[in-house]
Amino acid sequence: MDIAKSKNHIIQYVIYTYGLFILLLLALGAIATILLHGTPFVMKWLTAITAWTPTYVFLLMFKKLYPGKTVKSFYKNAFKEKVNVRLLATIFIIQIIIFASSVFIVSARNNVSFISMLDFSFYTLMSALFFTLIQGATGEESGWRGYLLPAINKKYGIARSSLIVSIIWSFWHTPIWFLETGYSGAVLFRYIIVFVICITSLGFVMGVCYQRCKNLFVPIFIHFTFNFLGEMFKGSRMDLVTWYAVFYFVTATGFFLWNKNSYVFLKTRQMDDKNINLQYKKININII
Numbered sequence: 001m002d003i004a005k006s007k008n009h010i011i012q013y014v015i016y017t018y019g020l021f022i023l024l025l026l027a028l029g030a031i032a033t034i035l036l037h038g039t040p041f042v043m044k045w046l047t048a049i050t051a052w053t054p055t056y057v058f059l060l061m062f063k064k065l066y067p068g069k070t071v072k073s074f075y076k077n078a079f080k081e082k083v084n085v086r087l088l089a090t091i092f093i094i095q096i097i098i099f100a101s102s103v104f105i106v107s108a109r110n111n112v113s114f115i116s117m118l119d120f121s122f123y124t125l126m127s128a129l130f131f132t133l134i135q136g137a138t139g140e141e142s143g144w145r146g147y148l149l150p151a152i153n154k155k156y157g158i159a160r161s162s163l164i165v166s167i168i169w170s171f172w173h174t175p176i177w178f179l180e181t182g183y184s185g186a187v188l189f190r191y192i193i194v195f196v197i198c199i200t201s202l203g204f205v206m207g208v209c210y211q212r213c214k215n216l217f218v219p220i221f222i223h224f225t226f227n228f229l230g231e232m233f234k235g236s237r238m239d240l241v242t243w244y245a246v247f248y249f250v251t252a253t254g255f256f257l258w259n260k261n262s263y264v265f266l267k268t269r270q271m272d273d274k275n276i277n278l279q280y281k282k283i284n285i286n287i288i
Contacts, residue, residue, distance in 0.1 A: 009065055010151050013057060014168055021053040025175050044131050051135040054143025078146055084213040091209055091222055094251060099229040102243035106235055117235045128231035137224035144169050145210050145219040162207025170199035191238055194245040201248035202226060208255050
């Protein structure tokens with residue numbers, strides 16, 4: 001597939017994913033609110049259905065994105081690499097530490113006990129487990145990290161492509177900022193800033209980890225852990241995301257510095273240099 005066509009497909013995918021997400025939220029949101037009274041249980045199902053938008057668009061565009069291939073072969077290839085258990089365990093521990101640290105700071109600033117900010121009841125755990133399994137982690141990653149990240153990585157390398165995809169991913173949540181948070185004015189503006197920093201940083205870490213272990217289970221697991229832990233928190237979303245933004249930004253910076261001279265980054269740099277040389281040769285041939 002030539003570069004121009006691949007670029008057009010990337011742009012189309014992003015536009016269609018944004019557009020379909022907005023349409024589904026408005027249409028299903030109206031049904032859920034007017035006909036089903038917008039109960040928490042109903043809204044969880046709304047979130048689950050709309051969270052799969054990146055995959056819906058990916059499947060609808062599949063023949064165009066991967067001509068000559070099948071969906072079955074794509075997923076078989078996406079999960080065929082051996083999972084790096086050490087890497088997965090490390091990032092899991094980091095996420096636990098980030099969550100615990102954020103909750104501790106929030107509880108201290110609000111003069112309440114750490115445990116009072118958490119809900120580990122059986123219903124909450126089971127509900128969080130079920131809905132987290134069928135929402136963002138499994139619904140989004142086929143599109144964001146399964147297709148979009150490798151597609152952009154062909155041109156920009158893993159560092160820049162992870163950053164680009166993460167920014168696209170964070171702003172894809174724009175409708176939720178206005179429809180679900182209940183924030184407005186300066187408070188909403190602050191929430192948007194910390195949310196973008198948090199999700200962009202998380203996405204960068206996911207991109208680097210996925211590049212190190214080319215198994216789609218890795219970003220799905222990281223995404224799942226992030227969402228699941230958030231369901232245990234009973235306090236202000238603003239407070240949690242604010243400290244998440246700080247800690248995940250530090251983590252993303254650490255991952256970048258740790259991997260800066262590693263095989264993962266060196267390989268993508270060599271790919272960039274190779275692409276530049278090929279383009280240079282092509283220009284020379286055309287001139288001759």
